[in-house]
Amino acid sequence: MDSRQMRYFVALAETLHFGRAAARLHMTQPPFSRQIANLERELGVQLVERSSRHVTLTQAGERFLADSRAVLARFEDACRDARLVAEGQKGELRLGFMMHAAHRIVPQIVSCYARLRPEIRVVLLETTPAEIEHRLLGGELDAAITFAGRPFPRLRTVPVITDHLCLIVPSGHPLAGRDSIVPHDLETEELIAAPATVAPILREAIAGYFEKAGIVPRFRYEPQLQHTIVRLVAARLGVALVPASICDEAVVDVVPRALVAAPTLKVVLSVPVDSNNPAIAPLIDIVRDRKEPAAAERPVTRSRR
Structure with missing residues (x-):
């Protein structure tokens, strides 16, 4: 049994007519009727009662209709979600950051990302700069905001501030x-x-x-x-x-x-070169397009008491 047979049965249950159900699915009636018969044989139950003038669902058919609709709806959701994840519209992004970035940089970037990709779950992990590189290379993080350090061939960086x-x-x-x-x-x-x-x-x-x-x-x-x-x-x-x-x-x-x-x-966004998470690309775009004066351009002179 596969999802096609469920679709055949749902079409029949909704039209209660073999000819109209077959036409809805762009099929001729004989092969469509065989598909319904095969489905009943595989299940070992009668789903519809047939007569020369009427088609009605059995009690087993009513139950199978409800369950088939639920299964097909979940199947459609799964297909849609797979496409959205592949397009970077849905999924999960694990973003690490050093505490120095928590005051201003991270809230601004994450806020922008949440507006752009509301269906992506952003997991934030605050850690020390010394731990970030290890966690990126170990696959614990998809991206991280940290100080620019020595070049590393397995990591690429995008300037932040x-x-x-x-x-x-x-x-x-x-x-x-x-x-x-x-x-x-x-x-x-x-x-x-x-x-x-x-x-x-x-x-x-x-x-x-x-x-x-x-x-x-x-x-x-x-x-x-x-x-x-x-x-x-x-x-x-x-x-x-x-x-x-x-x-x-x-x-x-x-x-x-x-x-x-x-x-x-220099503060950078660091990302593993071999990452295949589509949710990273929008984050990189946000960082690249981000317009903000460098912190070095803002003098710190006033008293804060």
């Missing part, structure tokens, strides 16, 4: 009233930063900022998450150099300040 480092200090700190900061202003400050094992690109940018000035930075605390770093600064346990994009919103007891010759950080 150019971010830059800024300084955050506790409110009332001596540097809170300065419009801009140079490395020597931080020579005696205790710093809070994620370790290189967690955010290697970010840690390299911070270390390089001091190295160019001939200063050895004094790292006191090394939490993994950027949110924790901000809270530790608010608790007056040190100062931190962080991506300016996370300073878009006011944080109580934390004041951002611009750095002179601030190091820049």
Whole structure:
């Protein structure tokens, strides 16, 4: 038995006439009648009662009609869904991102994607930059927003923004009233930063900022998450150099300040080269078409208390 036989029976049940049912399916009556007879033989039950003038459904036929309609409807849904998934209109997209992107970049991109592809389920996974490459190559993620790092032949990247480092200090700190900061202003400050094992690109940018000035930075605390770093600064346990994009919103007891010759950080969308998920293509288009000033172009100078 296959779906065609169900369609034949539904046509007969809806017309209660072999000739009209056959015509609906662009068939002649004899082969159509044989198909119904074959169906009854395979099922081992009588579905219709035939007479020279009337065709009526048996009780078994009534039940088979309801079930056939349900099966055919699900079959049509399955065919439609398969086409939509192949076209990138439906399915699932697993998007990873570092916490630095959670403040502004990810909400904007995901909001745009949801409007463009409402039937695609977006699974968000916040993780550390060091984990993102591993998860992409391991098939756990379809795409990820992270810092641009060393080129990797199995990954392709699309630029998102150019971010830059800024300084955050506790409110009332001596540097809170300065419009801009140079490395020597931080020579005696205790710093809070994620370790290189967690955010290697970010840690390299911070270390390089001091190295160019001939200063050895004094790292006191090394939490993994950027949110924790901000809270530790608010608790007056040190100062931190962080991506300016996370300073878009006011944080109580934390004041951002611009750095002179601030190091820049390129943020990219990273995607496995061999991925066959059609849901990725619309995401790439959104990122490429996205119009936003680079974070490095927006000075961070105002106090946020």
